[in-house]
Amino acid sequence: MEDRLGILQADLEQFAEGRTIDPKYLFLLYPATEGVWEIRSLRPDPSIRVLGFFAKRDVFIATNLALRENLGGWESREWKDIKRLARTRWGHLFHTYNPMVSTNLSELVTGTIDGKYFKT
Structure with missing residues (x-):
């Protein structure tokens, strides 16, 4: 699991470094x-989901994670x-501050490609 968490860290750094973001991520x-929102760390198994919210544009606050299985x-x-x-957890950390809520991803993240980022 230690190696898997290292890969998860690398996946999270993809966001922090401003790389292109797609709906698989x-x-x-x-x-x-x-x-x-969830950031998906898919490979290798087990797949990991990191949940969180946007505090402002390009600022994702991770609150918890889970194994997809x-x-x-x-x-x-x-x-x-x-x-x-x-x-x-968001409420405990930022009880007077609401996260940004939007289905317009360009309001939340720079560098996204076209795609379906949510279920309709």
């Missing part, structure tokens, strides 16, 4: 009105629990 979780389908109890945990 960054995805807005349902419902979009909550503003919970433990989450089940996107409407499962496990997904609901990790999204709730993300919102709770």
Whole structure:
């Protein structure tokens, strides 16, 4: 797992370094009105999801992570629990500050390519 977490760190640095972002990497979780995003670290197995919010443009605050294999389908109890945990942690850290919530990705991130970043 130590090697896997090193790869996760490299995946997170992709965002920090301002590289091109696509929907395989960054995805807005349902419902979009909550503003919970996931960064996907897909390879190698196990796939890891890092949840968080945008504080301002190009500033993603990661709140928690989970192994994808433990989450089940996107409407499962496990997904609901990790999204709730993300919102709770944001509230504890920034209780007077709301995250940016938008489906217009250009308002949140520089350097995105066209694609579907959320479920409609």
